Amino acid sequence: MCSSLMATQGDEIPAVEAAAKSSEQSNASPRSSHSAPPTTAVSAEEEQDAVAPSSNANASTTRLNSHQQDGEAQEKLQRKPSVLQKAGRWVRSRLGRPLADGDLEADGVNGPAEDPDYFLEKLALGASTQAMEGGVTSRGRCHCCGGGRVSCCPPAIDPSKPFHYQWLIVVTIAVLYNMVFVVGRAVFWELDNATPYLWFALDYLCDAIYLADMVVHAHEGYLEQGLMVRDTRLLRKNYFQSFRFKMDTVSVLPTDLLYVVLLRSAVGPSSGDAAAASNSSDLLSGNQVAGSPTPFRPCGAGPHVPCPVIVRINRLMRIPRLLEFFDRTETRTSYPNVCRILKVVLFILLIIHWNACIYFAISYAVGFGTDHWVYNITGARNSSLSRQYIYSFYWSTLTLTTIGETPQPETDAEYLFVVIDFLAGVLIFATIVGNIGSMITNMNAARVEFQNRMDGIKQYMAFRRVSPVLASRVIRWFDYLWANKQALDEGRVLSALPDPLKAELAIHVHLDALRRVRLFQDCEPGLLVELVLRLTLQVFSPGDYVCRKGDVGKEMYIVKRGRLIVVADDGRTAFATLGAGSVFGEVSILNIPGNRTGNRRTANVRSVGYSDVFCLAKADLWRALEDYPEARRSLLERGCQLLRKDGLLDEDELKKAEAENESIKDKVKRLGQYIFILS
Numbered sequence: 001m002c003s004s005l006m007a008t009q010g011d012e013i014p015a016v017e018a019a020a021k022s023s024e025q026s027n028a029s030p031r032s033s034h035s036a037p038p039t040t041a042v043s044a045e046e047e048q049d050a051v052a053p054s055s056n057a058n059a060s061t062t063r064l065n066s067h068q069q070d071g072e073a074q075e076k077l078q079r080k081p082s083v084l085q086k087a088g089r090w091v092r093s094r095l096g097r098p099l100a101d102g103d104l105e106a107d108g109v110n111g112p113a114e115d116p117d118y119f120l121e122k123l124a125l126g127a128s129t130q131a132m133e134g135g136v137t138s139r140g141r142c143h144c145c146g147g148g149r150v151s152c153c154p155p156a157i158d159p160s161k162p163f164h165y166q167w168l169i170v171v172t173i174a175v176l177y178n179m180v181f182v183v184g185r186a187v188f189w190e191l192d193n194a195t196p197y198l199w200f201a202l203d204y205l206c207d208a209i210y211l212a213d214m215v216v217h218a219h220e221g222y223l224e225q226g227l228m229v230r231d232t233r234l235l236r237k238n239y240f241q242s243f244r245f246k247m248d249t250v251s252v253l254p255t256d257l258l259y260v261v262l263l264r265s266a267v268g269p270s271s272g273d274a275a276a277a278s279n280s281s282d283l284l285s286g287n288q289v290a291g292s293p294t295p296f297r298p299c300g301a302g303p304h305v306p307c308p309v310i311v312r313i314n315r316l317m318r319i320p321r322l323l324e325f326f327d328r329t330e331t332r333t334s335y336p337n338v339c340r341i342l343k344v345v346l347f348i349l350l351i352i353h354w355n356a357c358i359y360f361a362i363s364y365a366v367g368f369g370t371d372h373w374v375y376n377i378t379g380a381r382n383s384s385l386s387r388q389y390i391y392s393f394y395w396s397t398l399t400l401t402t403i404g405e406t407p408q409p410e411t412d413a414e415y416l417f418v419v420i421d422f423l424a425g426v427l428i429f430a431t432i433v434g435n436i437g438s439m440i441t442n443m444n445a446a447r448v449e450f451q452n453r454m455d456g457i458k459q460y461m462a463f464r465r466v467s468p469v470l471a472s473r474v475i476r477w478f479d480y481l482w483a484n485k486q487a488l489d490e491g492r493v494l495s496a497l498p499d500p501l502k503a504e505l506a507i508h509v510h511l512d513a514l515r516r517v518r519l520f521q522d523c524e525p526g527l528l529v530e531l532v533l534r535l536t537l538q539v540f541s542p543g544d545y546v547c548r549k550g551d552v553g554k555e556m557y558i559v560k561r562g563r564l565i566v567v568a569d570d571g572r573t574a575f576a577t578l579g580a581g582s583v584f585g586e587v588s589i590l591n592i593p594g595n596r597t598g599n600r601r602t603a604n605v606r607s608v609g610y611s612d613v614f615c616l617a618k619a620d621l622w623r624a625l626e627d628y629p630e631a632r633r634s635l636l637e638r639g640c641q642l643l644r645k646d647g648l649l650d651e652d653e654l655k656k657a658e659a660e661n662e663s664i665k666d667k668v669k670r671l672g673q674y675i676f677i678l679s
């Protein structure tokens with residue numbers, strides 16, 4: 001009966017009828033409530049969508065026998081999306097994400113599947129669509145081969161995909177290797193001589209990675225006017241014109257050829273090519289070449305700094321790739337603060353390492369053991385590679401962190417170096433303290449903010465002399481919030497997101513709770529999204545009254561977690577128990593004609609334990625229902641039933657309202673006919 005009241009506006013009449021029909025069809029469709037949540041009627045088009053993967057995948061379906069067809073029909077039903085899944089798809093379509101074949105799988109209907117990056121896919125699709133629709137020249141643009149798939153587009157590496165990140169890890173390792181060992185081996189000749197063949201292999205493996213990285217760079221997709229460019233020609237052009245390309249080229253210049261030149265100058269111009277070649281191999285194998293007049297002598301048994309490997313210093317020009325890796329990791333990881341701390345620690349260690357190398361090189365230049373400041377290489381212990389490096393690293397750490405006593409410099413060069421080190425050390429120290437301090441503060445920010453809120457309330461209660469019983473209830477409520485991770489101000493955290501993304505996130509986070517709400521199972525996806533965006537979470541303590549009989553109704557509630565009871569005025573007699581997924585508080589806000597209580601609450605609702613309840617304001621509900629008459633009908637129906645049960649519904653009044661409504665319907669119909677005839 002109440003349902004006819006839905007057509008209060010003339011333009012809604014056909015929609016209501018159509019919706020009623022579709023809901024009948026939906027109810028008639030055989031579906032197990034256990035296997036999949038009930039859905040609204042699904043149009044033939046939607047059904048086709050839902051089974052598209054199976055029907056498109058194999059053209060031989062025409063040869064299916066009837067048994068197979070039965071199976072397909074069954075599958076079709078199973079794959080029919082629930083309203084939550086449809087809401088997800090609806091949101092994605094609003095987000096600009098195309099519906100992919102894998103959508104249903106991604107929604108969990110047919111097991112887990114890799115969630116594609118819809119945003120970027122959409123961008124790619126958009127590019128082709130725009131080119132086709134707007135008549136944009138196709139040259140240099142990607143054309144897709146229909147079906148929404150970018151199958152015939154030239155290969156472009158999407159920087160947002162895992163492959164690109166994994167490749168960045170490989171490049172980062174190569175860059176780190178060069179950062180540590182090129183400088184280290186150039187100074188600590190024993191290190192360079194220790195495993196020449198291993199260094200040889202690693203050096204050229206890193207060079208191969210650098211070259212491959214240039215190929216990857218040249219095929220990295222980039223956004224232009226918000227659209228991803230996938231055309232190989234454009235990608236290459238973009239890379240070759242960039243500053244990055246110049247840096248990358250410098251970093252792979254075969255400066256190793258200088259080994260030969262250096263060697264020539266080391267053995268003197270009179271030596272022939274053969275000698276140079278043989279010396280070149282000596283160089284790599286670490287054998288000393290006698291009589292070298294230059295400092296670039298191969299690092300053999302004696303001290304010669306810098307070693308020829310210093311010519312590979314240009315490999316450090318690839319450091320921007322390392323920074324890119326850290327940026328990407330920081331965005332990808334769920335622990336950005338840990339990542340930031342690791343980054344700071346790594347850079348500090350690298351600076352200390354380089355500084356240690358410089359200290360050792362200066363010691364070599366000044367002369368080992370010539371004064372107290374330089375490294376003293378004499379003695380079995382001091383001449384070992386490990387002691388050379390560890391002492392230099394120790395000295396460098398003490399100087400740069402300015403936390404220890406180091407020997408007084410004696411020569412001008414030593415003084416100059418120590419002054420520069422101290423200045424750098426002050427900056428490094430400030431960076432460490434500042435960065436790590438702020439990171440630790442950030443890590444605790446949520447707890448600190450929560451504690452501040454709690455302290456404020458405690459102070460307030462003490463100031464206002466609130467009774468200890470009430471005060472302990474308030475504190476227990478805070479405890480519950482923190483223990484159940486409800487302390488987060490979700491509204492503020494999510495405020496940066498656009499509405500469709502916020503809705504998708506909200507649906508995902510509250511999926512379990514929303515799935516149980518019958519109203520949401522039946523409603524259209526668009527309404528679900530509208531409502532989900534307006535829900536606010538409230539937590540009620542044991543014994544709290546969510547609403548009291550006779551109060552003016554201003555909002556309705558949906559139980560997310562916990563148990564509530566509808567109680568009589570005595571507060572004990574329970575009429576009904578409400579659990580997760582129950583909806584209450586709607587009767588007084590629906591303006592049901594014939595409701596004897598008007599807009600007053602018809603019952604008391606009390607929380608039994610702690611309850612998490614979504615709250616939906618009356619104005620928000622009405623705004624959302626304006627466009628969804630079917631959902632309003634269902635809510636009104638339920639409200640009428642409750643009122644009738646409690647004898648609070650004036651049937652005459654209701655009938656009168658319905659009659660009025662009918663006459664409005666007739667009038668609108670007749671008006672429509674007149675307009676039709678006149679036109």
Ligand code: CMP
Nearest residue numbers: 553575576584585586587588601602603
């Ligand atoms: P409202 O009158 O707005 O506020 C109290 C709510 O309790 C009411 O809406 C209904 O949603 C709910 N309610 C009232 N009576 C019952 C009942 N017998 N069973 C379940 N819920 C009820």
